Amino acid sequence: MSTKEELHRLREWLVRHNYLYHVLDDPEVSDTEYDARFRELEALEAAHPEWITPDSPTQRVGASPLTAFAKVVHRVPMLSIRVEKDEGELHRRVLDGLGLPMDTEVAYAAEPKIDGVAIALLYEHGRLVRVATRGDGREGEEVTQQASTIATLPRKLHGSGHPELLEVRGEVFMTLAAFATLRARASEQDEKPPKNPRNAAAGSLRQLDPRVTAQRSLEFHCHGIGEISAGAWPQRHDTMMERLREWGLPVCPDAEVVTGADGYLAYFQNMEKKRDGLSYEIDGVVIKVNDLAWRERLGFVSNAPRWAAALKFPPREAETVVEGIDVQVGRTGALTPVARLLAVEVGGVTVTNATLYNFEELSRKDVRVGDRVRVRRAGDVIPEVAESLPEHRDPTSLPFPVPVVCPACGSPVARVEGETILRCGNGFACPAQRKEAILHFASRRAMNIDGLGEKLVDVLLNEGLIGDVADLYRLQDAPERIAGLARMGEKSAENLLAAIEASRERDLSRFLFALGIREVGEATAASLARHFGAIATIMTATEEELQGAPDVGPVAARRVLEFFLEPRNAELLNRLLAEPTTGWHRTGRPTRQDHPLLSGATVVLTGTLATLTRQEAKARLEALGAKVSGSVSSRTRYLIAGASPGSKYTQAQALGVEILDEEQLKSLLA
Numbered sequence: 001m002s003t004k005e006e007l008h009r010l011r012e013w014l015v016r017h018n019y020l021y022h023v024l025d026d027p028e029v030s031d032t033e034y035d036a037r038f039r040e041l042e043a044l045e046a047a048h049p050e051w052i053t054p055d056s057p058t059q060r061v062g063a064s065p066l067t068a069f070a071k072v073v074h075r076v077p078m079l080s081i082r083v084e085k086d087e088g089e090l091h092r093r094v095l096d097g098l099g100l101p102m103d104t105e106v107a108y109a110a111e112p113k114i115d116g117v118a119i120a121l122l123y124e125h126g127r128l129v130r131v132a133t134r135g136d137g138r139e140g141e142e143v144t145q146q147a148s149t150i151a152t153l154p155r156k157l158h159g160s161g162h163p164e165l166l167e168v169r170g171e172v173f174m175t176l177a178a179f180a181t182l183r184a185r186a187s188e189q190d191e192k193p194p195k196n197p198r199n200a201a202a203g204s205l206r207q208l209d210p211r212v213t214a215q216r217s218l219e220f221h222c223h224g225i226g227e228i229s230a231g232a233w234p235q236r237h238d239t240m241m242e243r244l245r246e247w248g249l250p251v252c253p254d255a256e257v258v259t260g261a262d263g264y265l266a267y268f269q270n271m272e273k274k275r276d277g278l279s280y281e282i283d284g285v286v287i288k289v290n291d292l293a294w295r296e297r298l299g300f301v302s303n304a305p306r307w308a309a310a311l312k313f314p315p316r317e318a319e320t321v322v323e324g325i326d327v328q329v330g331r332t333g334a335l336t337p338v339a340r341l342l343a344v345e346v347g348g349v350t351v352t353n354a355t356l357y358n359f360e361e362l363s364r365k366d367v368r369v370g371d372r373v374r375v376r377r378a379g380d381v382i383p384e385v386a387e388s389l390p391e392h393r394d395p396t397s398l399p400f401p402v403p404v405v406c407p408a409c410g411s412p413v414a415r416v417e418g419e420t421i422l423r424c425g426n427g428f429a430c431p432a433q434r435k436e437a438i439l440h441f442a443s444r445r446a447m448n449i450d451g452l453g454e455k456l457v458d459v460l461l462n463e464g465l466i467g468d469v470a471d472l473y474r475l476q477d478a479p480e481r482i483a484g485l486a487r488m489g490e491k492s493a494e495n496l497l498a499a500i501e502a503s504r505e506r507d508l509s510r511f512l513f514a515l516g517i518r519e520v521g522e523a524t525a526a527s528l529a530r531h532f533g534a535i536a537t538i539m540t541a542t543e544e545e546l547q548g549a550p551d552v553g554p555v556a557a558r559r560v561l562e563f564f565l566e567p568r569n570a571e572l573l574n575r576l577l578a579e580p581t582t583g584w585h586r587t588g589r590p591t592r593q594d595h596p597l598l599s600g601a602t603v604v605l606t607g608t609l610a611t612l613t614r615q616e617a618k619a620r621l622e623a624l625g626a627k628v629s630g631s632v633s634s635r636t637r638y639l640i641a642g643a644s645p646g647s648k649y650t651q652a653q654a655l656g657v658e659i660l661d662e663e664q665l666k667s668l669l670a
């Protein structure tokens with residue numbers, strides 16, 4: 001197969017598996033395999049930049065910044081929907097409008113009302129040519145580059161039979177998990193955190209620099225069509241959505257077709273129950289007449305169609321009283337004020353605590369002990385104090401004082417230059433940070449030490465059985481001391497020790513994530529693990545080398561470097577790495593042997609290798625102790641040149657660097 005054919009095959013493969021994963025929710029290959037193929041494509045394209053096309057799966061990183069958004073006029077206006085309180089109203093209006101008897105069965109398409117941003121996607125001959133926001137419904141803004149970074153949004157429709165012109169409409173939104181991550185990052189980086197997932201989605205889409213949009217995990221679900229070429233009109237909403245799904249567009253999996261007012265009321269109640277379990281925020285349901293010819297006949301009143309209605313869930317807000325304000329110290333030393341509340345029901349859940357995020361937010365909202373406040377919760381997101389209601393305030397109350405010392409260890413707190421966050425800089429010496437570090441290490445997505453929860457960590461720390469995470473692996477030496485702890489039987493002690501033992505098998509990426517290095521989330525940890533293969537290589541990498549790992553930016557690279565340079569961390573790592581494990585030290589690659597020529601040598605790759613992907617070549621070189629770098633310098637020992645090498649080849653020649661071809665590389669590796 002020619003390289004070009006391989007490139008096409010890879011692209012098709014990636015588009016298909018991306019669709020299976022995101023749209024059908026039915027992946028056929030592992031994430032690791034997907035990532036590996038993705039890197040292969042990246043490598044091929046790096047070697048042949050002339051073959052890169054805008055619809056390549058690699059090109060979702062975001063184009064260069066715009067100076068302003070262009071205006072787009074919606075030829076078919078993007079209407080809003082009437083919010084209805086009397087839930088039978090839509091059905092009566094529909095029957096009335098169609099002149100049908102009251103017992104006629106009407107099919108309704110029922111969908112969650114996603115709290116996001118409406119956009120319109122214009123496809124011409126199956127190619128995405130323009131994306132626009134709703135704006136005021138008549139005129140929106142062009143966000144083609146920004147929306148193109150959304151992974152699930154096809155830039156080329158799958159299959160065939162696409163209308164010449166097709167405008168798909170839908171909602172861009174942010175999952176609760178992505179929202180929580182973004183909020184955490186914003187407060188870490190001292191930016192104003194977005195208020196809710198809707199604002200976060202809108203703000204991410206309306207970024208002049210599409211590269212910023214690319215870093216926000218946005219999702220998209222379609223909910224209808226706008227313009228469509230003559231003759232291509234579908235008959236029903238559900239079949240139309242099915243068609244869109246076949247063409248690769250993500251459709252809401254919770255949509256249903258129901259009959260009559262009873263049908264959609266049952267759907268409404270059912271979705272209200274499901275609401276908390278969804279990964280994204282919805283604020284109600286949208287009910288639409290399923291038959292599109294009937295929609296035509298029903299038409300519009302003012303700005304809203306007669307054939308649709310939104311039914312909204314009751315708000316998840318309530319009023320209560322602040323009984324106290326606690327200051328919690330997080331894993332990174334950040335001080336977070338938390339309001340202790342008089343217990344109150346908010347949307348079916350009893351709330352007793354609500355976050356105030358940071359002291360700047362606290363003083364902006366001026367929440368005081370004793371205040372009456374409005375509390376809000378959204379899905380899985382922790383409840384927050386939306387605002388204080390000072391009209392009820394005791395006139396003698398005072399603003400909450402900003403702490404000057406850490407409430408856990410008493411050391412002075414500092415506001416890091418350019419950050420709003422107050423931090424205790426005492427690190428592991430602060431008992432609160434130590435505890436949070438251990439909890440993070442043990443958490444499900446990190447080392448997954450089952451049963452090691454907050455209470456147990458407290459006891460282990462208080463009893464002096466552990467001081468840090470490395471001590472966990474020494475607990476097996478004293479099983480009787482564990483069994484003797486309060487509320488611990490022999491059986492639970494055994495289970496805990498077994499869970500700790502099992503965590504020795506966790507792989508390098510989880511281990512890195514578990515260390516709790518700032519800016520190193522799961523994705524960054526996975527990228528570092530994949531790129532470097534061994535913890536030793538990461539610990540000794542330079543800032544520049546760290547940035548060589550995909551998606552590792554300068555900030556994360558700096559944090560990693562600082563983490564390993566810190567003597568207390570270095571000492572901790574020493575003890576952890578002395579532990580016998582099967583997982584942490586490296587990704588499942590052969591152990592490094594000292595290679596007489598490669599050990600310690602810096603090697604650079606260019607061009608395409610016929611028998612190895614660049615990733616494989618890199619991994620094998622690294623396993624033998626070589627450092628694989630992205631650029632040629634006088635310190636480069638070898639340049640490995642595959643087919644169609646790039647400018648590195650001439651640079652290497654100019655510097656007198658030894659150049660090896662694929663055959664020579666293979667004998668070197670053998």
Ligand code: IVH
Pocket residue numbers: 079080081111112113114115116117118134171223224286305308310
């Ligand atoms: S249909 C004419 N379906 O809610 C009907 N809208 O004012 C067009 N929304 O602007 C909209 N989920 O942004 C429809 N499943 C859904 C929706 C939905 C959310 C938004 C949309 C619209 C607003 C209603």
